[in-house]
């Protein structure tokens with residue numbers, strides 16, 4: 001199989017480098033400064049064992065490859081807000097022997113949340129999900145670091161939303177050779193919703209910095225509890241924290257990497273790079289959407305969604321709202337929602353998001 005990694009950033013670069021290191025055929029897809037750096041200097045991949053440079057084919061879209069091969073696997077690792085454009089570009093690409101990528105090739109969404117899988121299911125016949133637990137960082141164009149050792153990360157995978165087939169098993173076998181643990185699960189959506197609850201912390205990190213103490217952790221627990229009530233009301237199953245903990249064990253140990261320490265998760269990194277967009281609409285925003293559909297108030301997730309978006313749009317520094325101030329705003333939004341259904345919580349959230 002040839003792996004076409006659509007979005008060679010932190011996650012895509014790490015998966016691509018590890019698969020290439022295990023002798024698998026890999027094509028990287030990138031844009032802008034990342035495309036130029038990867039083509040000129042290769043992918044510089046930093047790990048606790050040192051830096052390795054992988055010189056791999058790099059393209060900016062399907063036209064550069066001509067007809068795709070029948071053994072191609074599209075691995076989608078862009079941020080969720082970029083999934084639609086990426087799949088619109090790759091879905092119609094012709095495959096040798098006839099038909100399009102959307103009809104004939106598997107697409108593997110190795111991303112946070114569940115929205116990319118839905119976007120993919122509208123276009124592709126065969127969609128797979130990966131629950132990505134992979135501590136990695138986009139350091140600068142052409143340079144990606146992954147701190148996990150001896151395993152790089154844990155990638156539960158399966159047909160989305162459920163099903164374990166031969167393609168999933170073959171991809172997982174390649175990932176296992178590439179220093180990941182990649183269990184094929186019959187219910188990958190259940191794992192991805194569990195991960196979504198964890199990723200509700202991404203906006204807290206983006207706005208007020210990595211969660212470093214009990215006070216910040218307490219706020220995250222409230223945000224998570226809101227998310228759990230919504231999933232329960234929507235009848236959506238998710239793996240428990242105990243199950244997740246057991247699956248991870250201490251298999252992925254984190255060791256600091258010189259000069260490339262991981263400040264925060266992916267949303268924190270998006271703000272730090274000043275990309276102007278953030279994944280919050282598909283993480284906290286997924287909870288807000290489901291809350292509205294199922295009649296569950298979600299003032300805390302709405303506050304975080306809107307604050308994170310404001311920070312991204314206005315290119316505010318990651319972590320610049322003190323956590324005490326974020327908690328004050330959360331308390332206010334929470335209280336307003338309890339005492340009024342007439343939009344006072346909305347006013348608090350709007351005022352706070354503009355703060």
Ligand SMILES: CC(C)(CO)C(=O)C(=O)O
Pocket residue numbers: 112132133134135136199202264265266267
């Ligand atoms: C769990 C973690 C932190 C890394 O895989 C993540 O999902 C993110 O940074 O978005």
